[in-house]
Amino acid sequence: MTEFEGIVPALGRALDKRGYTELTQVQKAVLELEPAGADALVSAQTGSGKTVAFGIALAPTLLDGGERFDRAAAPLGLAVAPTRELALQVKRELEWLYAETGAVIASCVGGMDIRTERRALERGAHIVVGTPGRLCDHIRRHALDMSDLRAVVLDEADEMLDLGFREDLEFILDAAPAERRTLMFSATVSRTIANLAKNYQRDAVRITTAAEQKQHVDIDYRGFLAVPQERENAIINVLRYYEARNALVFCNTRATVNHLTARFNNRGFSVVALSGELSQSERTHALQAMRDGRARVCVATDVAARGIDLPNLELVVHADLPTNTETLLHRSGRTGRAGRKGVSALIVAPNGRRRAERLLRDAKVRLEWGSPPSAEEVLRRDDERLMADPNLDDPIQENETEFVEALLAKHGAEQVAAAFVRLHRGKLSAPEDVTEVTIFDSGNAREERKPRREDFDQSTWFSLSVGRKQNAEPRWLIPLLCRAGELTKSEIGAIKMQQDETYVELDATCVQRFLSTIGPEALLERSIRVVQLDGVPEFAPRNGPKPFGAKRRPVGKPHRKGGGGEWRDDAKPWAKKDGKPKFGKPAGGKKKPRKKPD
Template sequence: MTEYDGIVPALAQALEKHGYVELTAVQKAVLNSGIGQADALVSAQTGSGKTVAFGLALAPTLLGGEERFSHMGAPLALAVAPTRELALQVARELEWLYEFTGAAIATCVGGMDMRTERRALERGAHIVVGTPGRLRDHITRHALDMSGLRAVVLDEADEMLDLGFREDLEFILDAAPAERRTLMFSATVPRAIATLAKGYQRDAVRITTAGEDKQHHDIEYRALSVAPADRENAIINVLRYYEARNALVFCNTRAAVNHLTARFNNRNFSVVALSGELSQNERSHALQAMRDGRARVCIATDVAARGIDLPNLELVIHADLPTNPETLLHRSGRTGRAGRKGVSALIIPYSARRRTERLLHSAGITPAWASPPSADEVMQRDNERMLADPAFAQPIREEERAFVDTLLETHDAEQIAAAFLRLSRAGRSAPEDLAEPVPFKPSPERGERGALRDEKPRRRDDFSDSVWFSLSVGRRQNAEPRWLIPMLCRTGGITKREIGAIRMQPEESFVQIAAASADRFFAAIGPDHKVQGNILVKRLDGQPDLSRAGYNPPKHGKKPHRGKGNFAKPNQDGAGPKRASTTEQKPWAAKPGTPKSDKSRVPKARKKKMPE
């Protein structure tokens, strides 16, 4: 590695030990740009080796011509990362890169013991890596001495601004010495990043790696069109088809993460979840389970997954569509890193096709449009993997010979092969049958959602065959169809066109489901038959008994105006309507001879005050 100018010999030795054969594009760009001791604004894609790049760029500034660091004191460099996972990952990368320099590296990240971090800072460190909020806390408490800083690095600067850390970053940069180097690394350089760089960098060198505005060539993008009810089934089939060592499924909300985690656990997938409600210890255990193979599928929100690095991540699935091109790029950038291949699959309901096309166009991505793998395709892929298993090419060992002979004597070869096939499939989740794909044909006659404009929407009461279900929530619990319908569609895997009438009662609600979808709906809810926490769903044998629930059918016809009597029909002679008598209007009014016990129902006359 010493053939590259600008690499400190100790770092070149560490690169060789770590197995580096060739530097990445951003690492070469940083070394060959001739920045020297100048500031730099570097734009490079996620997973392109930025940590090693700024480690190589910082070494001459920190070592000052020496081969090793001297005694530990005030930090010489500060690296700021947006998330805890990314900060810890940066620290690990710098530890092996600076192994032969004697560098002491400390971390200051949210969720960790602040007292332990303070003691590490008191002992001294050459490089400090942390998250914006925790670094600001240490600076405010005078635990982090900024007086000796020679360089500050902002890693994933665009993500830090997206997460709302602008004020913290400005505080940290203002606290650092004015005579320092400031290096900013970002996947994209929007206006906010350019403004921040202009305010805190001096004559910065702009470094753009090849393909900054293009996508990873190592990522295969696939757009899979599905019926809305088959969205989760399509994800199951994609996971089964690829059988990736590590797969990451992105959702837009915590509720969606919890729902998919519960369902995939029931389907025999080894799955972990990452969302904002988890503690740092739980997050660390989840990521470690992915790294050591105890879990193969991670379901996460965008914020929770920022900065995580899974070396064996081969598949990214967008269960919910990203909201903007930047989010799509950050999600997909978790795979296809450091020269490894990866797949980014978008699960697209038919109604979101046009919106997805605009999103992909904005991101500069041209995906392969297709249908999700069918059950037959998944089974065929399983068979191909089985036939290609290297176990078939290995010779029979001596300790296996006796039992192999016993099997051949007891069963014929066909029976043994069938048993082997059943055993190999026993631990896997069965693929799902998906609805036949609907061809998408854009035309002027179609509306924004791709449906023919002259199609008449089906009425909710147009159900020739249906099944009624009871939900243990009613009007007293503020139940309304506008949130019941999306909840049932999401949890039960159906569309709103498969939901018929809804009858709201004080303590429960009755929902009509199309008979063809009733079994699938009830099975998708799960064995506890509960949705959204503790709402119990029961299947009814026939029509709901609305009388016992206090159901009042709607009354047709207009009601009389409040406070006015009923009106009789016009007289035959053309006279106007005659107002009903007072006694007819108010049946509770007193009549002659009203018993004393009934006088309590008669309103008391207001007494007039007589003048004195």
């Protein structure tokens, strides 16, 4: 049995049963508070074990020297968290940590039945965990008795202030007894956090763990540069390349969450969505699907960035760049927890790299930039995983021997192996083609830019029977050519739009493949006909000369009394005087009124 010095024995046994062999830095720090039982302002990284830290720190205060709690009555401890998910997670953590103390733990969170919570409070609870808004409702309705409260914990205090809960927090702290213990946990300590601590804590001890000074060593940060129109393809390839047991894809808006969820679902991923527009029941079911393996990918807004603890979360993908360093760290902190390794991947457009690097520099995170995994790399990684499958090393069981021999006798080893490979690959989503982005050293002002199509050594021109009249645009013509003709973007050169047709330049090395793919009728989608040309076509200028007789504006406007500007030859005067053109104002025009004499 492992001994944890300074911890209440009942909690020490719970940690031992949970498999703890050593405490984290923040857990050790709260045990070494001087004086013991003092208020504390703790800044520690996400995933560093803060919930267990304040659980073991509060135990002596709540138990008051005893081994077990007496009958539950008015709450002795209160923990406040910014989101429903985090509050419910804190409750689960405290339940196993305080299991041997007989503690009754109640939750008060938005989105749940308030009548059920009120009945739980009436029956009595030793510790209450809740969100600011719902706790304020119970206090105002006199359902939550704060008179016996010995300690209050504010978890993720910076996030609660960012979400606009300052007034609610002040109301809760004002309702608590003055002679209480107050612990604040925050990823960063801003001026507003410091002011809140100054007003509601007494001689608080400031704790900063060493982990706050450096990036989380269990998280491998990766930066992938993708052209904007291929962002979704890049995310799909990243998900396929890592094949994580659980993956979180973060977006900045609900609309993007819904779009990506639909796209991933169509591509065969087991995916769920998580955003603020969902009810509490829907959000709970989505997280449960991730935990029990029914879903492997969760697309979420930042509502999920705090408080979600998925044991098998191995990959975090930032589909949209986070707005600040705190959000970046909290998003990434969903993985790489409790000693497990994880990957945090940023999908960034080339012109957004400089902003991303500023964000990473402020967060003290370092990474190397690269292109998203190509389709070939994804397929190669699939083969590597298949070769390393432990089922291939397991001995044949007795109940399998007879059928294995019959299978080999009928089809042969090679055919059986081929069928096995086909079955394995058939379960996986096909990877996407992505453009490789040239990576430059960011240096001073140099940025990545989309690889420019160089002039081909030899090229062939084709005519497409669609032009400006038919609203033809390169942005949908290029994908059309790639799909229908099995081309890559690098094999497509110049595109010249005409009124009724479009000229497209292709690399000579792909011409035969292109022609054989589109077939003898040479038709693309939308009934677009393709014609191969000899040589370079003559291009009509986009803005050609205006037709004869068109009105032309004067180059400059002359003054009324001559001088200043010139007129074109075809400009027509409005009148003549003494045989000479007159360009002034026509007679009968409005005149300015004379100024009356004083």
